[in-house]
Amino acid sequence: MPKYKAPLRDYKFVMQEMLNCENHYLTLGYEDATTDMVDAILSEAAKFTEQVIAPINQIGDQQGCQWDLGTVTTPDGFKEAYSQYVEGGWPTLAQDKEIGGQGLPHSLNTVVSEMFSAANHSFAMYPGLSHGCISTIERYASDKQKNMFLPKLVEGTWTGTMCLTEAHCGTDLGLLRTKAELNEDGSYRLNGSKIFISAGEHDLSENIVHIVIARIPGSPEGTKGISLFVVPKFNINEEGEIVARNGVNCGSIEHKMGIHGNSTCVINFDDAKGYLIGEVNKGLRCMFTFMNGARLGVANEGVSASEAAFQGSLAYAKERLQMRSMTGSKNPDGPADPIIVHPDVRKMLLTQKSFAEGGRAMVAELAHLVDNTYSSKDPKVLAVTESKLALLTPIAKAFLTETGLESANHGIQVFGGHGFIQEWGMEQLVRDTRICCLYEGTTGIQALDLLGRKVIGSQGELLEIYLNEIEDFLTTMDEASMPKPCATLQQYVNQWRELTESISVKAQESADEIGAASVDYLMFSGYVCLAYYWLKMMLTAKSKLENNISDSEFYQAKINTGKFYFDRVLPRAKGHAACIDAGAESMMQLDPEHFSF
Known part of the structure; x- marks a missing residue:
């Protein structure tokens, strides 16, 4: 079993040398996030990851989670590791001080999250989902609701989930059937079933807070009639104290291809007490x-x-x-x-x-x-x-x-x-x-979202803003900086514009052209975006070498890897461009009845 080692040197390069995170943090008011503080936090995170989380990765895969009459037990070592995670203050790292957090930047927490996921994907998902739950409550819930739920979520004593998918609708959330009816006290009772709920039931935390989409009777059909609710596994009072079991139960856990150490649940809501977050019928936006x-x-x-x-x-x-x-x-x-x-x-x-x-x-x-x-x-x-x-x-x-x-x-x-x-x-x-x-x-x-909503939907404005940024960066480059990759990136930027225009013209005759091109368009975009970041890293490394900075082997390796990307990986984008140019015709000609074997 490979041993994971946190790539601290590369984190330092990207955060401090390429992005100048210390200046970024000072500008935003994160005075505590000094270089020394960041280094110390990442060093401690590396120790915790390598010594506590990584060793239980294979155990989690082999044992998996166990379901017994609605109760889920996590693999050996997971509960103890989560307790150490909470004791170490890791859940509070990037949360506001007003709600019990340490008030450090979210980008710092992102690096810690990468370590956790690389070492043990299944374990990392348990606390990972809580961050989204906290953000949603913090942004849309009432002050009363925040006081009820946020303190325990922030400290990690409670965990959170996101409950969207139902067996019959998948991504098409407008088809949801989970119903929320108003109670006399202003709360709601929810009835319905959700599937594929990661970390939906487990033995790591005292309570699990579900963020649930449901439809209030009389609401419009489709996505316009979706409302959002916070529904705890255990009911709580206004002081955030657990009082009784709610009508939330785990009907089963999925038998999956991977991430066996994380419980992926069917969650049933049977007259479960919940609280509306945000406005009625505005749940999807929230x-x-x-x-x-x-x-x-x-x-x-x-x-x-x-x-x-x-x-x-x-x-x-x-x-x-x-x-x-x-x-x-x-x-x-x-x-x-x-x-x-x-x-x-x-x-x-x-x-x-x-x-x-x-x-x-x-x-x-x-x-x-x-x-x-x-x-x-x-x-x-x-x-x-x-x-x-x-x-x-x-x-x-x-x-x-x-x-x-x-x-x-x-x-x-x-x-x-x-x-x-x-x-x-x-x-x-x-x-x-x-x-x-x-x-x-x-x-x-994601590809349809990118091409249909973000690019064509904005009449190309969002894309043009980003391409202008890349071109502005290229124009600041000295001719001797790295002329070949700079010229190559400019060629791909030009092609990105041309492909976008071509698809837009074709889509005026048939909307299928958007769907036919979308995944190739996204992959083309991804390869070009990564070329932009690799060029930034290469130029940063070159600057360090020219200034006689120590660690020359690291910087030279960075430049050599960037050259490999431009020579042997970026050209893949041309294949995606060729597929886009071919259009939708051959993809859509075959009648569904003729898809036979």
Whole structure:
């Protein structure tokens, strides 16, 4: 089983050297988030991750969660690890001081979350979902409701979930059947059933707070009639004290491909007492606070998968002896050379490395934007923040999870036959990672959101703002900086515009052109976005080398990995562009009746 090691040096590079997080934090009023403080927190998080969370990853997969008459027991070690997580103050890290938090930046918590997910995806999901629950209550609930729920959620004594999906409707939430009827005391009683509820029932916390969408009788059909409710597993009084069991029960847990250590539940609401959050019939808008945060969280899980796959593959490739190098023996005293000398193995390792480090840079910048949404008072900053998050969230969620899955698959390939065997950990990583491409809307759903709503829906405005940013960055580059990757990126920016215009014209004749192009468009966008972040990292590393900074091997490796990305990964975008240019015709010609076997 590969041992996880937190990539602290790379965190420092991305956060402090590329993004200058200390200045960012000072600008937003996070005076406590000094470089020394950030380093200390990440160092402690690394110890907790490596010593407590990582060792129970394989146990969680092998034992899984156990269901017995509505009660769910987590695998050995999970309850103790969660207690240490709470005792260490990790749930409070990025929460406001007014509600019991430490008042540190959300971007710092994002880095800690990456560590947790890379080391143990199943465990990380339990506290991870609570952050979205807290954000939703904090933004939309009444003061009375905040006082009831937030203190225990923030300290981690209680955990939270998101309850959207029902068996018959999946992503089409307008078809939901869960009903909420008004009680005399102003609360609601909910009846219905939700499926695929991650961390919906477990033995880690004293109470579980469900954020639930439901329809109030008389509300409009479809998404216009959705309202949002907070429904605790145990009823509480106005002081937030548990008083009695609510009508919330776990009907079963799913038998899944992966993430066995996390309970994915069917949750039944039988006259369950809940409280309306926000306005009647405005629940979906409120829910997007949770969902957009969750999408960025899942993007981070994709980065975690790439990092975990790379670490495991690299360690194995350095030790595994097989055949001789084509350019002559590199290990003359041994019976064969380590497989890292072989070009194809190098290609897979560098692909994993480029996705992990490029994805980390992308998520880190998006996390800085999230910091702005919480703390900036500058209207111009907030306007830019909103436009970038709107455009980049679906790209990050879908692209980084698809590349995370690819990295995990490369891990199996590097290990060869051993990769297919449980004890080595790579096949678990593939199984655990596969869900990330489905969470919070599949890749296809994210692609439609990107192309249909964000790009065409804004008449190209959101895209143009971002492309102008890239071009402004390129124009600031000295001619000697890195002319080849700069020119290459400009070519792809031009092509991005051309593809967008082409799809928009075709869509005027048939809306199917949007659906036919969407996933290829998103993947094209993802490859170009990552090229932008890799260019930023390469230029940062080059600057450090030119100023005689120590750690030259690290910076040179960063530049070399960036060159690999531009040479061997970015050209994939051309294939996606060719598919887009082909249009929808061949995809839509075959009559459904002729899909036969």
